[in-house]
Structures are given as structure tokens and as C-alpha cells.
Amino acid sequence: DSGVTQTPKHLITATGQRVTLRCSPRSGDLSVYWYQQSLDQGLQFLIQYYNGEERAKGNILERFSAQQFPDLHSELNLSSLELGDSALYFCASSVGNSYGYTFGSGTRLTVV
Amino acid sequence: DAKTTQPPSMDCAEGRAANLPCNHSTISGNEYVYWYRQIHSQGPQYIIHGLKNNETNEMASLIITEDRKSSTLILPHATLRDTAVYYCIVRVNNFNKFYFGSGTKLNVKP
Numbered sequence: 740d741s742g743v744t745q746t747p748k749h750l751i752t753a754t755g756q757r758v759t760l761r762c763s764p765r766s767g768d769l770s771v772y773w774y775q776q777s778l779d780q781g782l783q784f785l786i787q788y789y790n791g792e793e794r795a796k797g798n799i800l801e802r803f804s805a806q807q808f809p810d811l812h813s814e815l816n817l818s819s820l821e822l823g824d825s826a827l828y829f830c831a832s833s834v835g836n837s838y839g840y841t842f843g844s845g846t847r848l849t850v851v
Numbered sequence: 852d853a854k855t856t857q858p859p860s861m862d863c864a865e866g867r868a869a870n871l872p873c874n875h876s877t878i879s880g881n882e883y884v885y886w887y888r889q890i891h892s893q894g895p896q897y898i899i900h901g902l903k904n905n906e907t908n909e910m911a912s913l914i915i916t917e918d919r920k921s922s923t924l925i926l927p928h929a930t931l932r933d934t935a936v937y938y939c940i941v942r943v944n945n946f947n948k949f950y951f952g953s954g955t956k957l958n959v960k961p
Binding site for chain 2: 741743772774776781782784787795797827829831839840841842843844845847
């Protein structure tokens with residue numbers, strides 16, 4: 740157990756639907772990062788939050804949004820889902836910007 | 852971010868040392884070298900990082916050349932559980948995000 744909790748572990752939904760993925764960072768970590776990993780693809784950085792504020796954006800689609808709440812947990816919202824959104828979505832956390840991240844075990848999203 | 856180049860795959864016999872190379876010829880003076888691994892769709896796992904000096908921890912050793920243009924991750928006694936994709940990443944330590952490349956698929960064979 741890495742200390743970063745992601746729920747749900749698996750999610751199957753239909754095209755056009757909206758889902759919310761949740762991440763609880765390690766205790767004491769202020770930064771949360773979201774990554775997407777499609778089949779046979781590398782890890783693509785989506786977005787980072789630090790202590791409730793958006794800090795950096797990567798290749799995140801306009802249909803996707805995220806937020807970090809006062810208790811530091813984060814949610815990634817994916818809407819108007821397409822088949823191509825099927826992927827593993829990982830959350831990671833760190834104390835600040837330094838050193839390494841700790842990744843969660845991911846949410847596997849399947850869009851049918 | 853500086854780019855890294857890694858071989859797509861490598862084989863290693865169980866019990867032998869696994870030496871995974873990484874080229875980062877455009878690395879800047881304030882960029883660190885990080886290594887992560889991902890075991891079969893699990894979340895990536897931090898292994899080690901360094902700036903100039905060689906580093907060792909309970910998992911691995913990191914050897915960085917004097918000119919810092921390349922590095923080698925050494926797993927001293929590879930086991931079957933070390934079969935994974937290993938990512939070499941360079942990053943300014945106070946920069947926001949890691950960019951993961953394609954990595955090296957290490958196959959540890961009995």
C-alpha cells in the first residue's frame with residue numbers, strides 16, 4: 740500500500756457518460772498529480788494541484804476537469820466519454836514539488 | 852525538460868546484475884536524474900534519484916557519468932519480480948511534473 744488511495748479500481752461506462760475518479764493523497768502530501776495511460780502508451784501528465792490550487796496543466800482535454808478539496812483529496816471528472824478515453828488513470832502525490840511522487844494503484848476506465 | 856533515450860527492452864538472468872542505461876545528453880546543471888519502474892499496469896514506483904554523485908539505496912544503485920550526459924541504473928541481483936518497465940527521467944527538482952518516456956522493458960529470466 741503506497742498510501743495514495745484511488746477509487747474506484749475499475750469502472751465501465753458507456754460513451755457520452757460522465758464519471759468521477761477520486762484520489763486521496765498520502766498523509767501530509769499537498770500536491771496531487773493526475774496521469775493517463777492508454778493501452779500501450781506511456782504515462783501522460785494531465786494536471787497538478789497544490790494545496791487546492793491548480794499548479795500545472797498537461798495534455799488534458801477540455802472534456803476533463805479536476806479539483807482538489809480542502810481536505811486535499813482530488814477528483815478527476817471525465818465527461819462526454821469516448822471510446823478513446825479508455826485507459827488507466829493514475830493519481831500521485833508529493834509533499835511539494837521536490838523529490839519523487841508516490842503513485843496510487845490507478846483506476847481502470849473502460850468506455851463501451 | 853531534457854529528453855532521455857533508453858533501449859526499448861533488455862533481458863537479464865535471475866540473480867545477475869541488471870544494468871539499465873539512459874542517455875540524457877542535453878541535461879541541464881540543475882536537473883536531477885530519476886528512475887521509476889512500473890510493474891504490469893501497477894502505479895509507477897520510485898526507485899532512486901541523483902544529481903551528480905552516484906547514489907545507492909536498498910533497491911538499486913545509480914551511476915551518473917562525470918559529464919552527466921548518461922547514467923546507469925543497477926539492480927545488483929535481479930529477481931523475477933524485477934520484471935517491469937523502467938523509466939529514466941530528468942527533472943528540475945522544484946519543477947512541477949515528471950514526463951515519462953517509453954522506458955526500458957526489463958525481462959528477468961530464470
